[in-house]
Amino acid sequence: MMIRLGYLANYSLERDIAGRALCKLPDDLFVVAYPGSGGQWLRRLIANLLDSSSPVTEANVMLRLPDLYHGSRRGFARMNRPRIIFSHECFDAEYRKVIYLVRDPRDVAVALYEQRRQGGSIEDSLSLEQFVPTFFTKKTDEYRGAWAEDFSGSIKADHGFAYRSRLKDEFLGTPASWGENVMSWVGARGRDPNAMLLLRYEDLLSDPQAELGKVAEFLNLAGLNLDASPERVRSALKASQGQPTPQDSGKWSTVLPETAIQAIESVWGPVMTAMGYALQAHEVEECR
Amino acid sequence: MFGQLRSAARYALARDSSLRRHEVWPDDIFLVSFPKSGNTWTRFLLGNLMNPDKPVGFADIESVVPDIAVFPRADFRKLKRPRLIKSHDCFDPRYRRVIYIIRDPRDVAVSLYYYAKKVKNIDDSFSLEAFVTRMLVPGRSYNGTWGEHAGSWLVNATNVAEFTLHHSGAPPHAAGVPVGSDVGSPIKMDAPGARGHGREFLLVRYEDFLQDAHAGLHQIADFLGLEASPERIEQAVQRSSADSMRKLESAQNLQWQTTRETRKDIPFVRQAKSGQWRTALSAHSIAEIESAWGHLMRLTGYELETIT
Numbered sequence: 001m002m003i004r005l006g007y008l009a010n011y012s013l014e015r016d017i018a019g020r021a022l023c024k025l026p027d028d029l030f031v032v033a034y035p036g037s038g039g040q041w042l043r044r045l046i047a048n049l050l051d052s053s054s055p056v057t058e059a060n061v062m063l064r065l066p067d068l069y070h071g072s073r074r075g076f077a078r079m080n081r082p083r084i085i086f087s088h089e090c091f092d093a094e095y096r097k098v099i100y101l102v103r104d105p106r107d108v109a110v111a112l113y114e115q116r117r118q119g120g121s122i123e124d125s126l127s128l129e130q131f132v133p134t135f136f137t138k139k140t141d142e143y144r145g146a147w148a149e150d151f152s153g154s155i156k157a158d159h160g161f162a163y164r165s166r167l168k169d170e171f172l173g174t175p176a177s178w179g180e181n182v183m184s185w186v187g188a189r190g191r192d193p194n195a196m197l198l199l200r201y202e203d204l205l206s207d208p209q210a211e212l213g214k215v216a217e218f219l220n221l222a223g224l225n226l227d228a229s230p231e232r233v234r235s236a237l238k239a240s241q242g243q244p245t246p247q248d249s250g251k252w253s254t255v256l257p258e259t260a261i262q263a264i265e266s267v268w269g270p271v272m273t274a275m276g277y278a279l280q281a282h283e284v285e286e287c288r
Numbered sequence: 289m290f291g292q293l294r295s296a297a298r299y300a301l302a303r304d305s306s307l308r309r310h311e312v313w314p315d316d317i318f319l320v321s322f323p324k325s326g327n328t329w330t331r332f333l334l335g336n337l338m339n340p341d342k343p344v345g346f347a348d349i350e351s352v353v354p355d356i357a358v359f360p361r362a363d364f365r366k367l368k369r370p371r372l373i374k375s376h377d378c379f380d381p382r383y384r385r386v387i388y389i390i391r392d393p394r395d396v397a398v399s400l401y402y403y404a405k406k407v408k409n410i411d412d413s414f415s416l417e418a419f420v421t422r423m424l425v426p427g428r429s430y431n432g433t434w435g436e437h438a439g440s441w442l443v444n445a446t447n448v449a450e451f452t453l454h455h456s457g458a459p460p461h462a463a464g465v466p467v468g469s470d471v472g473s474p475i476k477m478d479a480p481g482a483r484g485h486g487r488e489f490l491l492v493r494y495e496d497f498l499q500d501a502h503a504g505l506h507q508i509a510d511f512l513g514l515e516a517s518p519e520r521i522e523q524a525v526q527r528s529s530a531d532s533m534r535k536l537e538s539a540q541n542l543q544w545q546t547t548r549e550t551r552k553d554i555p556f557v558r559q560a561k562s563g564q565w566r567t568a569l570s571a572h573s574i575a576e577i578e579s580a581w582g583h584l585m586r587l588t589g590y591e592l593e594t595i596t
Contacts, residue, residue, distance in 0.1 A: 012296035020308050026427070087399065091440045093378050096427025174306075176381030179445070184379045188436040190451040195426045237348025271443040274452050 006094055014074035020173030024094040027082040031065065032095070034181045035088055036111035037103035038201040043067075043086050043244040045204075045212055047097075049219075050084065050226070050237040055243065068173065076112055082224060088175040091184035096195065097217060097222040100185050103201035104277045105178045105264050106252035109136045132260035136178070137267050179268045182275070194221070202249045202274065210235055251282075302362035304559060310356055312382040315370040317512060319353065320383070322437040323376050324399035325391035326494040329372055329560065332528035333505050334512075338372075340520055344371040345536045346544035358545055372512075378432045379440035382486065388441050391494035392590045393434045393577055394565035397423060406547075406554040408527065422574040424580050436579040442491070442587065450583050493588065495562045501525045530560035 001268035010016040031046060033039030047064040056064055062071060066079070067086035076083065087095070103111075113131045116122045122131065141282035175181050189196035197218040207228065226232075252261070265272065265279050272279060280288040298304045319334070319595060321327040328349075335344035335352040344352050354367070356375040364371065375383075401419045404410045410419065426433050432440070443451050490511045497504035502521050509516035526532070535555045541547040547556050565574070575594045578585065582592055 008296060008300045011299050012292065090381055091379050091432075091436070093432030093436055093440075094427065094430055174381060180379075181383050183443045183445075184381075184440045184446055186448060187425070187439035187441075187451050188378065190439075191453055192426060193453065228544045268445060269449050277589065 001233045012161070013057050014077065015072050017069060018071050018073045018076050020089065021073065022076055023073065025081060025083065026095075026096060028096060028218065029082060029224065030095040030098045031084065031086045031101070032089065032098055032185065034103070034175055034178050035110060036108040037101055037116060038111075039086065039088070039101055039248050040205070041217075041244070042099075042101050042199070042204065044243055045208070045217075045236060045240050046084065046215060048239040049212065049216060049233065052232065052235050052239065055239040082222075084088055084219075084224075087173075088171045088181075090181050093188070096270050097218075098185070098189065098190075098196045099199065099203070099218060101199050101201060102182055102275055104249065104252065105136075105248055105268055105272065106261060106277075107201075107247070107258055109260065110176055110252050110255055110263060111247060128255065129257040129260055132256075134199045137263050138177070139230075154242055169240065179271055183271060184275070186271075199248075205246060205249055209233055210238060220255035226281050300383060302365075302495055303360045303469055305358055306356045306364055306382075306544035307377070309361060310364065310373075311361070312380075313369065313371065314384055316383070317370055317372045317385045317387065317407070318594045319374045319387050319389070320441065321376065321389035321391070322434050323431060324396050324403055325389050326375060326497065327376070327389055328556075329494075329528060329533070330387075330497070330508075332525050332533060333501070334372060335507065336527045337505060337509060337514065337516060337520060340523060343532075346540040346547070350545065355546075368415075376431045376437075378437050386441070387486070387490045387492060387511065389492045389494055389497070389532070390438055390442075390588055392562065392565065393438075393585065394569055394574060394590075396434055397573065398564045398568045401489075402554055402558060403556075406550045406556065408551060416568065417570055417573050418534070420576055423459055424576060428512055433580075435584055438581075438584050450587060461501065463572060491588075494547050498562055500559070501528075516553075530557060535558045 014075075031039070031043055033042065043061065043065050044056050047061055050064055065084050066075065068089070068236045076085070089095075110136070111129070112229050113122075113128050116131075116135075117126075118122065122135070126134075133264055176184075185196065186198070190198070197214060199211055199214070213228065213230065216226055216233055220226050220228050261280055280282050291442060296303070319327060319330055321330075331349055331353040334346055336351060340350060352513070353372050353374050354364065356377065357371050364373075368383075400423065401410075401416050404419065405412065405414075408518050422428070424433060424435075426436055431437060439451060488511070490508065492504060492508065502518075502525055505521050505524060506516060509521070528531060534555065537547070537557050541552065541556070548557075558586075569577075571594075578592050578594050
């Protein structure tokens with residue numbers, strides 16, 4: 001009963017987490033990435049692009065480029081427009097303009113494994129080999145309810161128990177599996193570059209100037225009055241130095257066990273090919 | 289302020305409509321489609337098949353096969369399992385058992401145009417051509433465009449390359465992808481993908497269903513594991529015929545939330561036919577639809593009129 005009252009109070013005051021229930025506005029812009037795909041890095045880069053006066057910090061990132069899983073509905077309603085919002089969700093038709101970041105799922109698996117070990121949401125004894133089929137390539141139902149804090153960091157405790165009690169996936173949303181997330185966006189928007197800018201983590205890493213330039217141009221076309229000059233992009237990149245650096249790509253080839261590679265490629269091989277990631281399994285087949 | 293209190297009260301009592309707030313149970317079965325794709329007809333067919341004692345009407349369809357956008361959250365909890373739920377939502381990873389109805393987008397455009405007039409979204413002076421142009425624009429509605437809706441549900445590992453841009457202006461990394469490798473062949477739905485992972489997914493084409501309702505209903509009944517003798521299927525098809533639905537509509541349109549406040553001079557149950565677009569749509573509109581969604585139309589077996 002107390003919990004329900006808490007629910008209600010939070011809901012009435014719109015102090016509950018926005019999540020999937022965010023009320024979208026027609027000029028909103030979204031930055032979307034599957035967890036472990038370097039989304040936080042892109043988020044910092046874009047936040048620095050938006051405001052070059054001072055580098056983005058842990059403290060102000062929620063003001064400049066908030067995410068769905070920590071901001072309240074009320075907070076989102078009070079933001080200056082146009083809003084730029086970070087999300088891990090699968091395709092949502094109400095996201096009018098989207099920058100989608102995709103990363104090689106073999107590296108995503110490694111990143112998520114490390115992230116979740118560090119966060120303590122998986123047993124220390126769980127090996128990477130066990131992690132992939134259990135948590136990564138498995139059905140979405142496995143993620144039910146628990147993913148929010150696993151993936152997005154712990155929710156601030158001072159918001160009280162009722163604040164947390166709404167963290168059910170029907171309210172908060174769910175990133176589902178890597179394949180579902182990527183495919184739902186590509187299936188809906190893959191042929192519409194005006195509605196979705198598709199970026200690859202690997203390209204962003206190898207040529208940040210060019211890729212962030214595309215971001216600036218897309219944001220501009222989407223109605224943001226932004227200086228998209230190479231200088232501005234350069235200064236955003238400069239401001240991002242000294243902040244947590246992104247992981248190199250291709251780590252999977254040294255740490256991911258063969259069975260795990262096979263597991264990922266057998267489920268999502270064609271998606272990986274379509275996204276430009278060469279499969280290892282092919283080479284193996286040709287050797288036989 | 290009053291509105292806020294009212295919505296808080298509705299929320300507290302779970303009287304708000306379900307939609308994304310719907311608590312999905314693993315055995316829920318979703319009847320999914322873009323609007324105006326034969327979903328209501330299928331609801332009637334299944335409602336009648338499952339309740340042979342009394343014909344289903346517009347007055348009780350909401351409780352027989354409830355709409356996720358209409359039925360209150362609290363009432364969903366009281367339904368008998370497995371629940372059969374109607375939804376126009378785009379891809380939702382939580383839906384595990386899905387019947388997806390697809391219809392030729394050119395016919396959807398015509399049907400949606402009359403429906404938009406019926407629900408007073410557009411007035412009589414709004415042209416069909418302008419309406420078609422508008423329905424191609426993403427981000428305008430909760431249900432997405434036809435292409436977004438179908439694409440988000442039908443993409444999978446065997447066809448994903450069809451959904452990416454890989455000709456001029458394509459990202460260089462996608463250059464090696466074979467173009468149109470599977471063009472013309474029916475979409476494969478058993479592949480791992482946005483739909484896959486052992487989920488139960490049945491793709492139904494409205495046109496096939498229209499041509500042979502008995503076979504279509506039989507297929508759906510099999511999918512649902514429903515007992516369906518030829519007699520019961522026949523009865524359900526009769527009770528859900530366009531004629532009987534028209535009669536039910538004129539008698540009960542004030543009792544159905546979907547039609548209650550709409551124009552009564554435009555019927556909800558219209559032609560119940562396919563191919564209307566051939567006479568209704570201009571060449572310009574046809575070309576617009578086919579250039580936006582041709583890839584999906586080819587995958588789902590709708591012949592293109594314009595060669596692109």
